Amino acid sequence: MDRTYERAIEIIDSRNRVQRPDPRPTDAVRSKVAADKVNNLRIIHVAGTKGKGSTCSFAESFLRAYGERTGCPAKTGMYTSPHLIYPEERIRLNGVPIDRSRFATYFFELWDRLPQLQSVYDSNKGVVERGPRTLQLYALLAFHIFIREEVQVTIFETHSGGEYDATNVIERPVVTAVTTLGMDHICTLGPTIENIAWHKAGIFKSGAVVLSTTQDGGTTVERVLNERAAARGEAVRFVGNDDRLPAGMRQLEPAVQMQNASLALAAAEAWLDERGAGKLDPSDIRSGVEQWSWPGRFxxxxxxxxxxxxxxxxxxxxxxxxxxxxxxxxxxxxxxxxxxxxxxxxxxxxxxxxxxxxxxxxxxxxxxxxxxxxxxxxxxxxxxxxxxxxxxxxxxxxxxxxxxxxxxxxxxxxxxxxxxxxxxxxxxxxxxxxxxxxxxxxxxxxxxxxxxx
Structure with a gap:
């Protein structure tokens, strides 16, 4: 069959849902990715309502700057969603979207291994009878690419929720982080801020560092996050603005970007600490901000x-x-x-x-x-x-x-x-x-x- 980038995108898009299904992941999808190779990706997992993409990209930039100085991590992987212009933007190596030839190669490696991808789409029912839907397939592809590319650190953004999100097959993240929470996706996450906080905190895992930005919802939101973390035997560290970030830089404007960068900085340092890899130098922090770019945001x-x-x-x-x-x-x-x-x-x-x-x-x-x-x-x-x-x-x-x-x-x-x-x-x-x-x-x-x- 035609194994081009264009054909890969056509197949992925063809599995887009017409109607929103039950958000809980199926055992079939979970079992395909919940493996040691995924857990060995040394993942920072990020959920939230706003600022997820910026936080992920700041964390990647700080760790890449550290790696450029020390040699480790030598290669970073980052998955974000949705894309701004081109689908390959979702999957980045060392901050750069994967090239289209490798995107196609890795996609068809999945195609050959997953017969569910070759099942017929039923347009009358509006659902895929078997196998991953579009977002699940992008997440699967990202896991596969990062494993094949042997990245040393992976930053993974959830899609919309947390507890039942397709990315939550990650069983042993190194760090979990929640950005600012607010009312969004209430049809699937629930009608209250407590419901939303419960879903987002579903990424917390035993043995992982648990971080959150200081929440606008105050004690109500923070109480839910603390309760969910405690159930995993962990405690949430709430992160305010970090005064080590260089002042007056356009990348940290408006103020919400300072908030996102501060959470990202805490996540990057927690990852380094858990891996016994040393500390961020002030030069790493400055370089991480200077090289940071996230098109379409401010x-x-x-x-x-x-x-x-x-x-x-x-x-x-x-x-x-x-x-x-x-x-x-x-x-x-x-x-x-x-x-x-x-x-x-x-x-x-x-x-x-x-x-x-x-x-x-x-x-x-x-x-x-x-x-x-x-x-x-x-x-x-x-x-x-x-x-x-x-x-x-x-x-x-x-x-x-x-x-x-x-x-x-x-x-x-x-x-x-x-x-x-x-x-x-x-x-x-x-x-x-x-x-x-x-x-x-x-x-x-x-x-x-x-x-x-």
Whole structure:
């Protein structure tokens, strides 16, 4: 059969669920990966509501900087989800997405070993009868790649939960860490912050270091985390901002990134301590921050075609994150024409409620938005000039809080970027234009690919 990268992605995508199943993992999937080789990957396992990706990438960067100085770890592995632009971004070696040829080679090694992958997908039932679904398959592939590549340390991000997450087949992590918690994925994790904390803390294991950032929910959230850790015979160490992180660096802005980096620093040092590998040097910490990059998170890009236009991208996609994105944009906003590009399509979240949270936060920070461009990243966008019932609701909510904004609808992200550039050009070359793009990674990724091909 065709064993190309494109065919591998086609197979993975074909196993995407149409309807959300029971979140508990099947014994078949668990038994395939719960093996000594997985446990020997020396894993840092990270769960949370916001900041998981940034925390994972900071931890990887600190350990890579340490390895570059000392020789160990000589190779790092990192798994994150979802990807921003290309699927291979999920699986990184030494901070770099795995190349496509190796991605395909390793995928078809799994294909040959797992007959479940060759089962027929039943589109009427909307489920895969046997074998891993898309996210489970990505996690399986990551485990396989890290084992084959013989990485010395692995940083693994959960998908959405913890207790029943596909990544929680990890039985003996070295370190477990929970980032800031908030209300998200309530359909699967439960309607209260206590439910969510219970699920996220499911990654805690006996014998592993247990860390958490200082939680906004205070004693309620921390009590649940402490109880779940105690049941494993461990105690949670809550991590505040670390004053060893270098001040004034753009990588640590806004303040939430300082929080993520502090948790990552604690995780990296706990990993080194548990392995008896020494300590991070101040130079490792500085190098880890300086070389750190996580596209699509609090990213600022000058427009290549208009020096008076600047783009601000943040892949915020829940109520907590869009508020932080609004606050970050407010600190950047100057006397300029301001434009928002927004889209959010998700069966588990209310896009109208998400927009209301964003609009309210922008109003509360006294940011006046002159233009709003609503768009779609769906594979089947509406016809040009047309809008849907949901788009009408978005307009209504937005105008209720920002009545002076001019609202546009563009069916594609290309169209939204071009519309924004046209609006910016119409204001002339003496007026600065600042554009905030937020609402989803599925919006920010393609937009970033347009702005920085």
């Amino acid at each position: 990213q600022i890009i000058p427009d290549i075609s208009n020096e008076h236009c600047t783009w601000y991208l943040d892949a915020a996609h829940n109520d907590m994150s869009v508020v932080i994105a609004a606050q970050w944009f407010a600190t950047q906003a100057r006397q300029a024409v301001t434009i928002l590009i927004f889209s959010h399509i998700n069966e588990l979240r209310d896009s109208v409620a998400l927009l209301k949270s964003l609009a309210t936060a922008l109003r509360d920070t006294e940011v006046k938005i002159d233009h709003v461009v609503f768009t779609s990243y769906d594979k089947m966008p509406t016809k040009e000039g047309a809008s849907t019932e949901n788009d009408d609701l978005l307009r209504e909510v937005w105008h209720g809080l920002h009545p002076e904004s001019r609202v546009w609808w563009e069916p594609s992200i290309d169209g939204a970027v071009n519309r924004t550039r046209s609006v910016a050009a119409n204001h002339g070359d003496r007026i600065q234009t600042q554009v905030l793009i937020t609402g989803s990674q599925h919006l920010v990724g393609p937009a970033l690919n347009i702005l920085q091909p």
